[in-house]
Amino acid sequence: xxxPPKNAISPTRAEDYPEWYQQVIRAAELxxxxxTRGCMVIKPDGYALWENVQRTLDDAFKATGHRxxxxxLMIPLSYFEKEAEHVEGFAxxxxxxxxxxxxxxxxxxxxxxGKLEEPMVIRPxxxxxxxxxxxxxxxxxxxxxxxxxxxxxxxRWEMRTRMFLRTAEFLWQEGHTVHxxxxxxxxxxxxxxxxxxxxxxxxxxxxxxTGEKTPDERFPGAVHTYTIEAMMQDGKALQAGxxxxxxxxxxxxxxxxxxxxxxxxxxxxxxxWGVSTRLIGGLIMTHADDDGMVVPPxxxxxxxxxxxxxxxxxxxxxxxxxxxxxxxxxxAKTFDGKPLAVEIDDRDLRGGEKKWQHVKRxxxxxxxxxxxxxxxxxxxxxxRDAGKSVGTGRDExxxxxxxxxxxxxxxxxxxxxxxxxxxxxxxxxxxxxxxxFAGERTAFARVPIGQSDEATAFLKQHKLTRRCxxxxxxxxxxxxxxxxxxxxxxxxxKAY
Amino acid sequence: xxxPPKNAISPTRAEDYPEWYQQVIRAAELxxxxxTRGCMVIKPDGYALWENVQRTLDDAFKATGHRxxxxxLMIPLSYFEKEAEHVEGFAxxxxxxxxxxxxxxxxxxxxxxGKLEEPMVIRPxxxxxxxxxxxxxxxxxxxxxxxxxxxxxxxRWEMRTRMFLRTAEFLWQEGHTVHxxxxxxxxxxxxxxxxxxxxxxxxxxxxxxTGEKTPDERFPGAVHTYTIEAMMQDGKALQAGxxxxxxxxxxxxxxxxxxxxxxxxxxxxxxxWGVSTRLIGGLIMTHADDDGMVVPPxxxxxxxxxxxxxxxxxxxxxxxxxxxxxxxxxxAKTFDGKPLAVEIDDRDLRGGEKKWQHVKRxxxxxxxxxxxxxxxxxxxxxxRDAGKSVGTGRDExxxxxxxxxxxxxxxxxxxxxxxxxxxxxxxxxxxxxxxxFAGERTAFARVPIGQSDEATAFLKQHKLTRRCxxxxxxxxxxxxxxxxxxxxxxxxxKAY
Numbered sequence: 004x005x006x007p008p009k010n011a012i013s014p015t016r017a018e019d020y021p022e023w024y025q026q027v028i029r030a031a032e033l034x035x036x037x038x039t040r041g042c043m044v045i046k047p048d049g050y051a052l053w054e055n056v057q058r059t060l061d062d063a064f065k066a067t068g069h070r071x072x073x074x075x076l077m078i079p080l081s082y083f084e085k086e087a088e089h090v091e092g093f094a095x096x097x098x099x100x101x102x103x104x105x106x107x108x109x110x111x112x113x114x115x116x117g118k119l120e121e122p123m124v125i126r127p128x129x130x131x132x133x134x135x136x137x138x139x140x141x142x143x144x145x146x147x148x149x150x151x152x153x154x155x156x157x158x159r160w161e162m163r164t165r166m167f168l169r170t171a172e173f174l175w176q177e178g179h180t181v182h183x184x185x186x187x188x189x190x191x192x193x194x195x196x197x198x199x200x201x202x203x204x205x206x207x208x209x210x211x212x213t214g215e216k217t218p219d220e221r222f223p224g225a226v227h228t229y230t231i232e233a234m235m236q237d238g239k240a241l242q243a244g245x246x247x248x249x250x251x252x253x254x255x256x257x258x259x260x261x262x263x264x265x266x267x268x269x270x271x272x273x274x275x276w277g278v279s280t281r282l283i284g285g286l287i288m289t290h291a292d293d294d295g296m297v298v299p300p301x302x303x304x305x306x307x308x309x310x311x312x313x314x315x316x317x318x319x320x321x322x323x324x325x326x327x328x329x330x331x332x333x334x335a336k337t338f339d340g341k342p343l344a345v346e347i348d349d350r351d352l353r354g355g356e357k358k359w360q361h362v363k364r365x366x367x368x369x370x371x372x373x374x375x376x377x378x379x380x381x382x383x384x385x386x387r388d389a390g391k392s393v394g395t396g397r398d399e400x401x402x403x404x405x406x407x408x409x410x411x412x413x414x415x416x417x418x419x420x421x422x423x424x425x426x427x428x429x430x431x432x433x434x435x436x437x438x439x440f441a442g443e444r445t446a447f448a449r450v451p452i453g454q455s456d457e458a459t460a461f462l463k464q465h466k467l468t469r470r471c472x473x474x475x476x477x478x479x480x481x482x483x484x485x486x487x488x489x490x491x492x493x494x495x496x497k498a499y
Numbered sequence: 500x501x502x503p504p505k506n507a508i509s510p511t512r513a514e515d516y517p518e519w520y521q522q523v524i525r526a527a528e529l530x531x532x533x534x535t536r537g538c539m540v541i542k543p544d545g546y547a548l549w550e551n552v553q554r555t556l557d558d559a560f561k562a563t564g565h566r567x568x569x570x571x572l573m574i575p576l577s578y579f580e581k582e583a584e585h586v587e588g589f590a591x592x593x594x595x596x597x598x599x600x601x602x603x604x605x606x607x608x609x610x611x612x613g614k615l616e617e618p619m620v621i622r623p624x625x626x627x628x629x630x631x632x633x634x635x636x637x638x639x640x641x642x643x644x645x646x647x648x649x650x651x652x653x654x655r656w657e658m659r660t661r662m663f664l665r666t667a668e669f670l671w672q673e674g675h676t677v678h679x680x681x682x683x684x685x686x687x688x689x690x691x692x693x694x695x696x697x698x699x700x701x702x703x704x705x706x707x708x709t710g711e712k713t714p715d716e717r718f719p720g721a722v723h724t725y726t727i728e729a730m731m732q733d734g735k736a737l738q739a740g741x742x743x744x745x746x747x748x749x750x751x752x753x754x755x756x757x758x759x760x761x762x763x764x765x766x767x768x769x770x771x772w773g774v775s776t777r778l779i780g781g782l783i784m785t786h787a788d789d790d791g792m793v794v795p796p797x798x799x800x801x802x803x804x805x806x807x808x809x810x811x812x813x814x815x816x817x818x819x820x821x822x823x824x825x826x827x828x829x830x831a832k833t834f835d836g837k838p839l840a841v842e843i844d845d846r847d848l849r850g851g852e853k854k855w856q857h858v859k860r861x862x863x864x865x866x867x868x869x870x871x872x873x874x875x876x877x878x879x880x881x882x883r884d885a886g887k888s889v890g891t892g893r894d895e896x897x898x899x900x901x902x903x904x905x906x907x908x909x910x911x912x913x914x915x916x917x918x919x920x921x922x923x924x925x926x927x928x929x930x931x932x933x934x935x936f937a938g939e940r941t942a943f944a945r946v947p948i949g950q951s952d953e954a955t956a957f958l959k960q961h962k963l964t965r966r967c968x969x970x971x972x973x974x975x976x977x978x979x980x981x982x983x984x985x986x987x988x989x990x991x992x993k994a995y
Contacts, residue, residue, distance in 0.1 A: 038578070038631050039571040039619065047566035047647065054567065070543035071550065075535040076572075076621075076652055076668050077594070082534070083601065084608055094601040098573070099611040100621065101597045103656040105579065105590040112580055115595040115618050117656075122611050123535065125572075125596065125621075135534050151543065156572055156652065160599040160613075172572050 010293035011363050020237045025166070027287055030363040031296035034166050041164040041171030045280070048364060049167075051304040052283050053174065057154065059206050059302075060176065060278070063198045069150045069178060074133050076156070077123035082131040086256040089130065092223025096160040098125040098171075125158040130224070130249075130275055133179045134257035141261050141271055144183050150191070152178040167284030168241070168499050175279035181259060181271045185250070188272035189227075192248040195276040196229040199244035207282065208299040208415035209233050209289045210423055211243060212447070212494055214471030218454060222275075226250035232470045232494065234423040235288035238445025240470045240496040243285050246276035284499075289419050296365030297387055299415050300408040301339050305346045307404065308366045312354055312373035323349065325377050329370070329397065338405045362387065367411050368404065388414055423447065429492070433461075433483050440465050440497070447496050449473065451480035451489040458484040462495065470494040506789035507859050516733045521662070523783055526859040527792035530662050537660040537667030541776070544860060545663075547800040548779050549670065553650065555702050555798075556672065556774070559694045565646045565674060570629050572652070573619035578627040582752040585626065588719025592656040594621040594667075621654040626720070626745070626771055629675045630753035637677060637757050637767055645677040646687070663780030664737070664995050671775035677755060677767045681746070684768035685723075688744040691772040692725040695740035703778065704795040704911035705729050705785045706919055707739060708943070708990055710967030714950060718771075722746035728966045728990065730919040731784035734941025736966045736992035739781050742772035780995075785915050792861030793883055795911050796904040797835050803900065804862045805843045808850055808869035819845065821873050825866070825893065834901045858883065863907050864900065884910055919943065925988070929957075929979050936961050936993070943992050945969065947976035947985040954980040958991065966990040 012030055016023045028034050033049030036042075045053065061071070077100055083090045104117035126132065133151075140146060158172045178195060182188040196213055203211045211231035221228040225247040233241045254260070254270040263269050290297040300306055309330060311322040330345045337343070346366075348357055354371075361369050362385075369385040371392065376382055382400050385392035388411050427447040430436045439446050452458050452469070461484045462468060476491040508526055512519045524530050529545030532538075541549065557567070573596055579586045600613035622628065629647075636642060654668045674691060678684040692709055699707045707727035717724040721743040729737045750756070750766040759765050786793040796802055805826060807818040826841045833839070842862075844853060850867075857865050858881075865881040867888065872878055878896050881888035884907050923943040926932045935942050948954050948965070957980045958964060972987040 035632075037571045038628060039573050039575060042571040042573065044571070044632055045569040047568050050568050051566070053569075070547070072543050072546050073541040073549075073670065075533045075538040075540070076654065077535050077538070079535060080601070080609055080611075090601070090609065094609065097599065097601050098596045098619075099598040099601065100594045101611055102595040102618075103593065105576070105586070105593050105595065105620070113576055113586065113590065115576075115597055122598075123594075124601070132534060136531075136540055158572065174569065 011295050011359055012293050015293040016236060021165075023293070024288060027291045027295055028166055031291075031365060033283065033287070033296070036166065039171070041161055043166045043170050045174075048304075049283060052286065052298070052302060053280055055302045055304065056206075056282055057176075060198070060202055061154075063202060064152050064176075064178065067194060067198060069152050069180075071153060072151045073153055073155070074129055074136065076126055078126055078129075078132045080122045080124055082135060083124060085131065086224050086253060088252075089224035089256075093127045093159070097127055098158045098160055099123070100125065126155070127157055127159045128275075128277070129153070129155070129157075129177055129179065130253055131257075134253050134259060134273065137179070137181050137273075138257050138259045141181060141259050143262050144264055147181055147183045147261060147271065148187065148191075149181040150178075151180070152176055165284075165499075167280055167287070169281075173279050173281065175277050177275060177277040180274045181254070182273070183261065183263065183269075183271065185272050188250075188274050189248055192227065192229060192246045192274045192276070195274070196231065196244075196246040199231050199246065199276075199278060203231055203233065203243055203282075203285075204416065206299065206301045207286055207289070208301075208412055208419065209243070209285055210416065210420040212471065212473050214473040214476065214494060216245075216471050217469045217493060219459065220469055220471075222247045224249060224252050226252065230471050232496075233285055233289060234419075234426065234447055234496075235285070235499070236422070237288070238426050238447075238497070240447065240468075240494075240498040241281070241285050241288065242470070242498065243282060244276070244278040247274060249273040249275060290415055291365070295363030297415065298365040298367065300367045300412045303365075303367055304344060305366050306338060306343045306408055307333055307345045307368040307370060308361045309345065309347045310354065310357055310361070310369060310371045311347065311349055312371055318374050321374065321377060322372055323347075326372055329372065329382070329401075332401050333404060336401070336405045338408045343404065343408075358385075367408055370400070386411065430495075431480060431483065436483055436495070437465070440467060445497050447494055449476065449492040450483055450495050452493050452495065453482040453485055453487050453489050455482070455485050455487065458482060466497055467495050468498050470496050470498060507791050507855055508789050511789040512732060517661075519789070520784060523787045523791055524662055527787075527861060529779065529783070529792070532662065535667070537657055539662045539666050541670075544800075545779060548782065548794070548798060549776055551798045551800065552702075552778055553672075556694070556698055557650075559698060560648050560672075560674065563690060563694060565648050565676075567649060568647045569649055569651070570625055570632065572622055574622055574625075574628045576618045576620055578631060579620060581627065582720050582749060584748075585720035585752075589623045589655070593623055594654045594656055595619070596621065622651070623653055623655045624771075624773070625649070625651070625653075625673055625675065626749055627753075630749050630755060630769065633675070633677050633767075633769075634753050634755045637755050640679050640757055640759050643677055643679045643757060643767065644683065644687075646674075647676070648672055648674040661780075661995075663776055663783070665777075669775050669777065671773050673771060673773040676770045677750070678769070679757065679759065679765075679767065681768050684746075684770050685744055688723065688725060688742045688770045688772070691770070692727065692740075692742040695727050695742065695772075695774060699727055699729065699739055699778075700912065702795065702797045703782055703785070704797075704908055704915065705739070705781055706912065706916040708967065708969050710969040710972065710990060712741075712967050713965045713989060715955065716965055716967075718743045720745060720748050722748065726967050728992075729781050729785060730915075730922065730943055730992075731781070731995070732918070733784070734922050734943075734993070736943065736964075736990075736994040737777070737781045737784065738966070738994065739778060740772070740774040743770060745769040745771060786911055787861070791859030793911065794861040794863065796863045796908045799861075799863055800840060801842045801862050802834060802839045802904055803829055803841045803864040803866060804857045805841065806850065806853055806857070806865060806867045807843065807845055808867055814870050817870065817873060818868055819843075822868055825868065825878070825897075828897050829900060832897070832901045834904045839900065839904075854881075863904055866896070882907065926991075927976060927979065932979055932991070933961070936963060941993050943990055945972065945988040946979055946991050948989050948991065949978040949981055949983050949985050951978070951981050951983065954978060962993055963991050964994050966992050966994060
């Protein structure tokens, strides 16, 4: 194998950020473009990240009183005609099933046959079908609340796709709840926003701004949409999760009514909330570097990879025994309440190549052991978040491994938070905002800016979007475009 | 509430078996027909069963060296033209996506728009797309084996559907592996059959016959299809899982080639294997009774439900405290390597109604506690697999609860195995087989019967199918229809 280049990923972030992103995914074997247009194949290491995301979030959903269920993939077309704003929001990107058979096309190929009386839409989201089912389930206040989630695939026919961030099909979870009162539904919406924030920050080590979407950025049909927005390493914003208070809009469209304690009939209050495989894109763009992926220890399937180094069969036997005993002792330690996940990589590959594979995969800790280390009862440890490997005593390593993982987890968050802090600005004038985003520049700007057409046109012209009104936004000021008073600053950024 | 009827489910199994099945699903709240034709909504209790199935099987897949990945839902139509037998097998039941937009139809409604250049088929199974991806991954013997699984939804446009057993969309797992040698691929195929057998028998308490499908019942395109076949309580067979040795059929169609150690280029050997939400149907039809669902303890989300009984607020406080302490002590016990799952049901419902709900849900153990039990330091215990509840000491119950669950698990298997043994017959003549299946009669017949058209016509006439050549079938005899020699007896039955 050729000596690894100065950086394992080419181009680097500075050279070509979008291409760097694709190359990290390729080098870490997370995913690849699929034969189906706009779709991706999620490879085992990428899917393992998603499984870890799922497990953690699923526990959090259950701990907050939710259960899982499953609703159909295909939604009769007529259901989409019920909520006008909602269909307007999704009509342009719906995959439609129109036939239920294949027949020879008379030319050696196949053609669709068996035309359906009513076409079916592949769910772009499931409000329209789940609400219809809920309408049957809800009769009395005793039937409420309903708090369900589903893990599912959805299809949105996107024209410009990018692996994990925007694909025609993606995997997600969608929570759908029904409540007797507005207050309870609002509380649910905000509770799930907090579940997302905590997950993003505590597990993904990805700091997020929580806030409410401005009307132009709301989920189609929602009364309030709350979001978590993260800053990627190129200074752009990524919407990483949303929680929608749907008010009575969907319950009116779908006739979700109940008899309340006071014996009057009322429309229910509904919410929905979701995160998707897009989170994996966020993870990459928050932590990966010019050497490849960096996986936060709490989401890693492998915390420590042990690389045995030897030249002869005799050495091999000795080194593997040492490696196995090290593995056993490491697995007896716990991190984040679970035993350390340890892998011994004894594949027949050159040491340098093997080491670089694990660097590119983003394994938090690499441990090289060879006869010289064994003689000293030592190990040679490389931290993915630090520069070079260092020798240390075996016992010392064992005693500190779990703490080191916690330190890496915390360090990744701190680094990302410091980066965001540095690139976040309070902006109070048109000149300042134009300067901040001049050319290809990126940043998070907290700006008093209104909802007027002029303000929107200004943002569009600079390829900016309103990300949200941050939860901690309490001061306002005159709109930087129109001068009209604005109650709270808006987070403005270029976005994925 | 009205006094519960003699049996909680009406009709009973004896009165109307198919309707009983639907009513058990309804009473246990496992699923319901969906608004989408031929599809179902899997309700929380039904989905929890599927989650328990998933978790157990996923562990078994990983323990045998498999990893999960995810491939696209939509397969370009042209891919289906590659393997003739395969497309022949699925062409009649394919949902086809032909458009990617909705537009106003000029009549107040919506219509499909944006016609695709190439239609897409919703996967009925994923050989055609996964094999295409594998063809890129496989270059050298070093790239083999590939052992992946995916948990996914698939669509097969069935005309006659029945919840869990046959629905247009269903959830499943599909394993897809690639090997360098025929022997290794065959070993993989049989290993996964054994994983399925062990899961069916050890977790579902559902005895199965393992065997190989006869050519007429093979998976389209397979060289060998192995199956696990279970007997339902109506004496019919349910194909519960299949494992396919695909030989080089798909690798030739899809060009999955590798350079072997001997430096020659060879086609790889592939397998695929799957089980689906159909297993839940098998679980119901193996164990449920005229009072509703019966969940084997190893797949139960709730092992023990505690029903507090009281008349006043003072009593309530005392009873709930007792119930909570009982719950705490139960959760410190383990069954099948996990803490006992315990639920206290303190809903404001009449005791009888509440108790019957848990009977219908199939919770293995119900514990009623009221002031009189507390005075005696006792509990009143109902086993779902036995007739009436009995009083016992609190300490005795705690000491034996886990063993009782194991006894229930074993008892369910034994009961099903005894039922199957009683209804399984060695049959050696046409008269005997006609007698065995006369009218609506059902059974498992182990018969020497060949593959001739006459034999097939005879079976069809009696609504019988060849289920498999059982693994333990070693004797044969003259075909009961044609008299031609048959090497091994075939399992023949009416089937779902």
